Amino acid sequence: MNKNTRLDLLQIFRYFTGIAMIYFAVMVTLTAIQTGEGDSLTQVQAYVNFGTNLILLIYLSIPWLWRKMRRLYLPTALVYATVVPIFSNLIYLADPYENIWNIITRSWFLLPILMVPIVLIAWQYKFRYVVLIVIFSTYVELFVLIPHINKVNVDALLILGGPLIRAFSFGTIGLIVNRLVAIQQTQRKALILANIRLSEHTQTLEELATSRERNRISRELHDTLAHTLSGQAVNLEAIKLMIPSDHYEVHEMLEQSLSNTRAGLAETRRALKALRSQQLDDLGLCMAIENLATDAASRGDFKLDINITNHLPELTPDIEQTIFRIAQESMENIIRHADAKNVEITLETDNHHLLFIISDDGEGFDIGTLNIDDKLGIRGMRERAALVRGEFSILSNPGEGTTIRLLIPIHWGLNKEA
Template sequence: MKHMEPGLLQVFRLYVGTWLAVMLLALCGALSDNKEAINFLLMVIASTLLMGYLGWPLLRRKLGRYFLPIGLFWATASPILIEALTVFVRMLEGTKGDAALTEPGLTTLWLFVPMIFFSVQYGFRWTVVYVVGATFVELALYLAMAILGGPDFGIMIEQALFRLIIFIPFAYLVSKLMNGQREERRALALSNARLAHYATTLEQLSVSRERNRMARELHDTLAHTLSAVAVQLEALDVLWDADPIKARETLTLSKDLTRNGLTEARRALKALRASPLEDLGLVLAVRHLAQMNAERAGLQLSLQTPETLGELHPTIQQTIYRIAEEAMNNVVRHANATALGVMLGYDGGLLKLLVMDNGEGFDLGKASENGHYGLVGMQERAALCGGQLNVQSQPGQGTRVEFSVGVNR
């Protein structure tokens, strides 16, 4: 048995409570008419018991999936039995024939809402079984009373057919609407599951990108310094006995390399924590980066940037800043240059960054074979935002790093 439809039990309780209030008012108005008062009194009793049943949490936990069917059975059987009992009491009091009948509209109204609830929960086919079954029970009771001299059985057949004609089309419409709603809920649940999976994948990708970024940031600090210190210590081991003076010079150089490496590592870690793009914006952040690197390495700086670049996607801003940072770090550490040129601005529909130096340059082919990590990192960043990175360099002719990306202005 499937789970109860959301909100169905609350609406069921509201319906029974409303019906109970209406029957109490009807009972107060029919106190002078004993025949009608009995009918309303029985309905008040049945409604009160059903309200207590629906509002009893312990019963719901104990009965589980049978809780709602029992409530619907109660709501269906009560008006049929009350109507039959009222007619039977009137027959005992001497009322003959059709005069013993109650108002048929009251019973129809009482049965209509439970039929809707049944359609919502169990679908059209089971609702047809439910309606036809209730009709046969009602006709069986009236057939017995007709044999005992009660109301005309033909009238009861007409009433039963009238209810079937009304109830079954409504049951079909409600079932169709609920099927559509269930399909939408299933589609929504599937979409939510896919979205959750996408969010998890995106989070994992973000973590992976951040790890790569940290690796790129620290690559030319700790790795470079430790490699240089290792070489110096190996030389120191060779010179320790053979040339103490040279060994001491090597030791001093190792200390200087260690201190410089520590300074660079701290600077890289500070850059990881800092958010210059958020604090300054892209243009000012690139300017500050260029000025800081030029001052740090004693380079002559040529800097061309606009006052503003307008609104840019954060990914593009981050990519430009990190490529500029990596390119300038390479100039400072490897180029042995005397001049640094930085240009940032629009060229048609492209946003371009250019970092160039007059240093000693390098062989691009050998750099690719050796897995030059700085170039790999810049290429990765460029690809992630759909841009292009062009690196030009030859030994003795400096290096030119150009990044471009399409931007809607």
């Protein structure tokens, strides 16, 4: 039961007990005025019901009891509001000489008193609890009514028919309320699911727009910066051929410039390729990571061990992007800084988490080094992990290699449309 529903239900319950308390107080007063007595059976029953509703009103108006009793708070009130009126009605039925019409009238008197608790039980709990209350109230009343039946006739039918018809009425109303609540809950869940899918669709559209913009920037950089660097490298090669070979210093400077230009061109092409990240869309996460790692291993000259489970769940695009980008950044760090001989990549899942690990046996570093996040892009990896509610950690020591670990709750990473 959510908080708003509980507050609505308790408010309705308080209104009912307050109105019932006023009703029984008026009944006691009017009966005393008319009869001049204060201890008749009618007044005794009214006293009991007045006291019951007064206690309920006080009970339902104390928030401390709600916080203290938690789940027992409402059931206790409902049981009390149901059981006490049933037994208070037996005050009449216990007299074997009671007039039959008083018996019938008092039997139907329970209908409005028990109606609200029955509706609240059907609203909040399963239908079987309604059935239990109906059976209990009917059994208790019939158990006391049967001694009043001397023979099977119309009077007996009237006496026994009241509790049975009332039980059928309670059961029918309880069933209708319970079904309506179930339908409402189903519709609410469907609405929540629709909102989630709409949100995911909106996110997908945003990612598509972002991807298109990235591709546009990639094309423009390729047509400008990459072509410029490529042309610059060709010009430097031509200049190098035109200068006599005995100009050693000039040749050395040209060679350095040419090397820097080629490195810049290679890095630009790598950045453009990463900017587009088409392989993730075309190949899927597993194949994209394998291709990325294989390419990095050939450039970094290290041995590669890839362990990717064959039964990954369908993941949302943001999860896949996060894992791929962290893998991409980690591979570049290994190539540039680690001087590793062996690299191991693990991507696996259990019933609760998705685990991604990249470890190497390279030089490692001191995690306490200042600005290490900025230097190795670790800050960006942490931020990407946080966006998908993942836990990012890094373990490294000088000379002992580095381990990157990403842990994502599997209920968050699942693609709900899959």
